[in-house]
Amino acid sequence: MENYVVEMRHITKVFNGVAAIDNVDFALRKCSIHGLLGENGAGKTTLMNVLFGLYKAEEGEIRINGEKVAITSPVDAMSHGIGMVHQHFMLCRPLSVVENVMLGKKSRRGILLDTEETAKELKALSDKYHMGVDPYSRIWQLSIGEQQRVEILTQLYMGCDILILDEPTAVLTPQETAEFFVTLRKMKEDGKSIILITHKLEEIISIVDEVTVLRDGSLIGSRLVDAGLSKADLSNMMVGRQVLFDFPAPEKAPGKVKFSISHLVAKNDKGVEAIHDVSLEIREGEVLGLAGVDGNGQKELCEVLTGLRPLVSGSFSLKGEDISGKAPSFYIGKKISHIPEDRLTTGLAVNWSLEKNLIFKRLADPSLKKHGLISRQLVRKNWEKARNDYQIKSINGEELSRSLSGGNQQKVILARELGGNPEVLIANQPTRGLDVGASEYVRQRILDARNNGASVLLVSADLEEILQISDRVAVIYDGRIMGVLPRGANPMDIGVLMMGGKLDKEETK
Numbered sequence: 001m002e003n004y005v006v007e008m009r010h011i012t013k014v015f016n017g018v019a020a021i022d023n024v025d026f027a028l029r030k031c032s033i034h035g036l037l038g039e040n041g042a043g044k045t046t047l048m049n050v051l052f053g054l055y056k057a058e059e060g061e062i063r064i065n066g067e068k069v070a071i072t073s074p075v076d077a078m079s080h081g082i083g084m085v086h087q088h089f090m091l092c093r094p095l096s097v098v099e100n101v102m103l104g105k106k107s108r109r110g111i112l113l114d115t116e117e118t119a120k121e122l123k124a125l126s127d128k129y130h131m132g133v134d135p136y137s138r139i140w141q142l143s144i145g146e147q148q149r150v151e152i153l154t155q156l157y158m159g160c161d162i163l164i165l166d167e168p169t170a171v172l173t174p175q176e177t178a179e180f181f182v183t184l185r186k187m188k189e190d191g192k193s194i195i196l197i198t199h200k201l202e203e204i205i206s207i208v209d210e211v212t213v214l215r216d217g218s219l220i221g222s223r224l225v226d227a228g229l230s231k232a233d234l235s236n237m238m239v240g241r242q243v244l245f246d247f248p249a250p251e252k253a254p255g256k257v258k259f260s261i262s263h264l265v266a267k268n269d270k271g272v273e274a275i276h277d278v279s280l281e282i283r284e285g286e287v288l289g290l291a292g293v294d295g296n297g298q299k300e301l302c303e304v305l306t307g308l309r310p311l312v313s314g315s316f317s318l319k320g321e322d323i324s325g326k327a328p329s330f331y332i333g334k335k336i337s338h339i340p341e342d343r344l345t346t347g348l349a350v351n352w353s354l355e356k357n358l359i360f361k362r363l364a365d366p367s368l369k370k371h372g373l374i375s376r377q378l379v380r381k382n383w384e385k386a387r388n389d390y391q392i393k394s395i396n397g398e399e400l401s402r403s404l405s406g407g408n409q410q411k412v413i414l415a416r417e418l419g420g421n422p423e424v425l426i427a428n429q430p431t432r433g434l435d436v437g438a439s440e441y442v443r444q445r446i447l448d449a450r451n452n453g454a455s456v457l458l459v460s461a462d463l464e465e466i467l468q469i470s471d472r473v474a475v476i477y478d479g480r481i482m483g484v485l486p487r488g489a490n491p492m493d494i495g496v497l498m499m500g501g502k503l504d505k506e507e508t509k
Contacts, residue, residue, distance in 0.1 A: 003029060004027045004029055004030070005028055005029070005065055005161070005162055005193045005463070006026070006028035006051065006062070006063070006064060006082075006162060006188065006193070006195075007026075007027045007062070007066075008024070008025065008029075008047070008050070008060065008062050009025055009061050010023050010025065010060040010061070011023070011024045011047060011059070011061060011062075012024075012057060012059040012060055013043075013050055013055055013058060014058050016032065018303075019217055020217050020497070021043040021214070021217045022217050022218050023059070023060075023218075024047060024060075024214065024218070024219045025219060026041070026212055026222075029085065029194060029209070030191075032194070032209040032378050033184060033185075033188055033196060033207055033209050033213065034194065034195050034196065034208060034209065034213055035196050035198060035204045035207075035209075035210070035211040036048065036196065036197045036211075036214070037198060037199065037212065037214070037237075038203075038213060039199050040215035041405055042137070042214040042215055042216065042217065042238075043214045043216075043217040043218075043327050044197045044199075044214055045057070045087075045166055045197060046119060046217075047214070048166065048197060050062075050071075050163045051077065051080060051370055052074055052084040052164060053071040053072055053076050053077040054504055056072060056075060057472070063259065064080045064081075078158060079223060080162075081159060081161040081162055082162045082165075082338070083155030083156075083158060083160030083162070083164065084155070084162075084165075084166070085148070085151040085152055085164070085165050085166065086151075086166050087166040087167040087170060089147050089148065090151070090152065091139045092139065093139045093140040094138065094139070094140065095139060096119050096135065096136050096138055097098060097122065097139065097142075097300045098115055098122055098139060099115070100150065100296055101153070101154050102115065102118055102137060104498075109125065113169065119135035119362070121157065122153060122157060122239060123129055125156055125157060125181050126153060128186075129153075129156070129186050129187065130182065130183060131149045131152075131153060132149075133146065133150055133153055137263055139451070142285075143176075144171045144172070144293055144295075144460045145171075145172050145176035146245065148168060148172070148180075150166075150173070152183070154194075156187075160290070161193065161273070162193050162195070163187070163192060163193070163194050163195070164194075164195045164197070165194065165195065165197065166197045166198075167198060168180065169203060170461065171293055173293065173498045173499055174492050174493040174494070174498075175495045175499065181206070181207050184207060185207075186505070201234045201235065202231070202464065203350075204225060204229075205225065205230075205231065205234075209224065209225060210222060210223070210224050210225060211223060211225055211234070212358065213237040213238055215237075220237050221237060225440075233298045237434050240434050241249045244246060252285065254284060254286035254471060255284035255285055255373075255453070256283060256284055257282070257284075258282060258315045258318065258319055258423070259282040259314060259424050259455040259457075260280075260282075260459060261279055261282050261315075261316045262314055262315050263277050263278070263279055263314040264279070264313075264315070265312040265313045265459075266300050266303075266304045266309060266311050268304045270495050273295045273312070274300040274479050275300050275304065275333075275346065275477065276479045277314070278297075278301060278314070278476075278480070278481055279314075279481065280457075280481065282393065282424075282455040285450055285451065285454070286452050286456065287456040287458050288455075288456065288458065288471070288472050288473075288484075289460065289466035289467075289469070289475075290458065290459045290460075290474050290475075290476055291466045291494050292475060292477060293461070293477075293498055294460075294461050296476050296478055296479060297478070297479035298341070298459045298476060299341050299428065300479075301459075301476075302426050303340075304316075305331075305336070306328060306336060307327050307328040307329075307330065307331050308328060308346065308440065310325065311324060311325060318336070318423065332361050334424075335421070335422050335424070336422065336423060336424040336426065337420065337424070337425045337426065338426045338428075339417050340427055341428040342428050343410055343413055344402075344409070345378075347410075347413040348409055348412065348413065349401065350400070350401050351400060351402060352401060353398045353399065353401070354397050354399055354401055354404075355379050355382075355383045355397035355398065355411055357401050357412055357417050358379075358382060358383055358412065358415060358419075359374075361416065361418065365420075368375070379397075380397055385398035386412070386415035386416075388412060389415065390411040390415045391411065391437075391438060392404075392408050392412060392415070393405070393408050394408065407438070410432065410434060411438065413442075414445070418442075418445045418446070418448075418449060419455075421449070422449060422450055422454050423453075424454060424455045424457075425446065425449050425454050425455070425456045425457070426459075427446060427456060427458055427460075428459040429459065429461065430442055431460070443465065443469050446469060447469055450471075463491060463494065466494075467488075468492065471487050472484055472486055473485045473486075473487075473489050475494055478497060478500060479498070482498075483502075490499055
């Protein structure tokens with residue numbers, strides 16, 4: 001008999017009449033790391049939210065250590081030794097680490113806080129797992145990786161033996177990811193059982209003992225991870241076909257510099273300087289990847305370059321022409337396309353139809369007109385082509401964009417921005433929310449734009465994506481460019497720069 005600490009049987013969870021997870025089985029072995037794999041919307045987090053008591057399933061049962069249990073709240077889950085670290089951290093930034101841990105926990109000293117004793121216990125636990133967390137540090141003083149360690153430390157302090165981690169490496173540098181995996185292995189050795197929610201195939205291959213794959217809310221299967229398991233096997237389980245991971249180098253070298261950024265300075269929404277003296281050059285037929293942990297000025301840079309945010313100083317030019325500080329309509333006319341980070345506030349008119357969202361930047365395009373007027377027939381034909389090309393799941397082109405899933409909303413934006421042979425493409429997180437197959441298609445379309453002569457600035461939190469299709473890689477930290485590395489750069493070198501460090505022998509191009 002298998003030694004399972006968690007068994008979820010025939011779990012079904014319905015939202016608005018649609019099954020987010022449908023009759024799914026899941027089992028976690030004691031002292032193991034189990035990967036829960038699938039693309040955004042596959043049902044991974046929903047399934048784990050049921051286990052943690054955030055959602056109540058319509059059907060199915062949960063067993064902990066062989067005993068059937070009712071988990072109706074996170075308090076129930078924690079009473080059974082289950083802890084969860086969410087993708088978006090739930091920490092009170094002004095407070096210290098020890099104060100965050102004590103929130104909601106009954107003091108052992110009655111009405112007095114037992115801060116000193118708790119801090120000692122946290123320090124001992126941190127040292128045991130090599131986390132390097134100072135209990136008296138304020139949360140706002142910590143890096144993203146350190147904040148994540150605080151979340152994990154809190155769950156361990158609460159006595160959790162079953163730990164659910166939701167996309168834990170999404171905000172980590174390669175070095176932080178390597179350190180994180182060391183901690184996971186140590187926790188496993190100490191008898192902890194871990195569920196790792198991810199969509200990254202490399203993580204499954206490198207760290208987990210067993211993997212379960214979900215697709216569109218259904219269970220595709222589970223298998224042990226061994227030397228014979230490949231990324232191709234996993235991608236086939238995820239999307240039902242083989243997926244291309246290695247894209248060929250460009251057939252011809254990039255041309256002259258087409259898009260140039262010089263000493264750019266800009267502020268964020270709080271009026272604080274977010275971009276500091278940024279200078280970059282992108283040549284014709286080149287993808288320049290911009291690597292960095294989210295929140296280091298990428299959003300502000302993209303918005304300045306597309307007229308959505310004013311610049312404080314500096315300039316940028318297209319083919320030698322200074323185009324700084326213009327309105328968004330000016331950049332549309334110059335064929336500068338923009339895939340924004342926030343699809344709902346910047347990328348789409350959410351209360352407009354899908355057909356209108358595809359054409360609102362092309363109202364002057366003669367290919368959509370008959371006798372000088374926008375043709376409904378041509379607009380619909382344009383929609384049908386986009387739907388087929390980008391596999392957009394919708395009822396019809398008259399459906400409002402707000403009714404689509406996040407991934408399908410992103411596909412609408414991509415169809416609009418990549419469909420017009422842009423001179424410059426500013427792509428901020430272009431595959432966020434897309435499955436492996438759709439991501440492969442999008443990356444190929446970005447490369448098609450490059451091969452057609454576009455200058456592409458690719459901003460992505462997915463370092464693998466950066467490395468797959470970039471001709472050079474610039475690294476941003478705290479609004480500053482830390483270096484520009486050639487194609488095929490070492491991910492660990494990029495990680496050093498992502499943390500604000502410097503390379504001993506930095507090779508730049």
